[in-house]
Amino acid sequence: MRSLVRVVLAVAVIVAAVSVPVLAADNPFPLGKNRVPEALKGSQSLPSGLSFGYTYMNDMMDLSNFTFSLGGQPLPPGVIEVSEGRHNTSVYMGRFDTWVFPFLNVYAMAATIDGNASDVAFKVNPIPGLPALPIPSTIEPSYTGHFYGIGMTLAAGYKQFFASYDINRQWATISIFETTVPAIAQGIRAGVHGKVNGANAAVYAGAFHLSLRDEVLTGKNFIPGLPDHSFSLVASPQSAWNMLVGGKIEVTRTFVLTAEAGLGTRKQFVIMPGVRF
Secondary structure (H helix, E strand, C coil): CHHHHHHHHHHHHHHHHCCHHHHHCCCCCCCCHHHCCHHHHCCCCCCEEEEEEEEEEEEEEEEEEEEEEECCEECCCCCEEEEEEEEEEEEEEEEEEEEEECCEEEEEEEEEEEEEEEEEEEEECCCCCCCCEEECCCCCCEEEEEEEEEEEEEEEEECCEEEEEEEEEEEEEECCCCCCEEEEEEEEEEEEEEEECCEEEEEEEEEEEEECCCCEEEEECCCCCCCCEEEEEEEEECCCEEEEEEEEEECCCCEEEEEEEEECCCEEEEEEEEEEC
């Protein structure tokens, strides 16, 4: 990850050192840019961008269809029940994007993941037919991983107002799971843009949606102190949607800073500096 940071910073320095006309002169994107009204061209971002960001997410997950095997032997259904858990995850992401049309941005991203689970709610019922007993949770497995994804953003505006819809598909590999974790993230945003000390800036509000596709995830050895064991479960966010607020400013024509916060059951924070060319 440190190598990625150095590469991104090096590219940022190179891009910042080159004048905007040189960078944008031969870029064919966005297609149809000559049809954009002259009065709006000054508020448009440069066609392509490279950014590096940090995201922190804290979210409660519903866990279902839990199975557990100890020493290769599956336990009877209901002996161990797991219903929910919290994850606290840091994501370090690099992203490249291009405005293919004035209203359509496409992008690719890659990231590393670092976090831990907490507040895992589980019950034990060693004797079938009796009520399950809740157990105070001390299960807080740490995990690392990475993901990659592709996405697009549709945008529209009228005078100083704008709105956008974003969707991306992600594939994550996380150390406590043997299977790939697929996800779809969506965001809707609406706000206003204008000038702040001569720089293009925008503020907005909206909502964020995350879905894990209801696939069975399998893994091994997530309970400390137990012999070799494996498990499977289905995970989904307790609240698929949460509110968000954010802002964006072009510090210079080529250097852009975006910050965003998520509110509700899912709490998140994003900061993403980037260069455009």
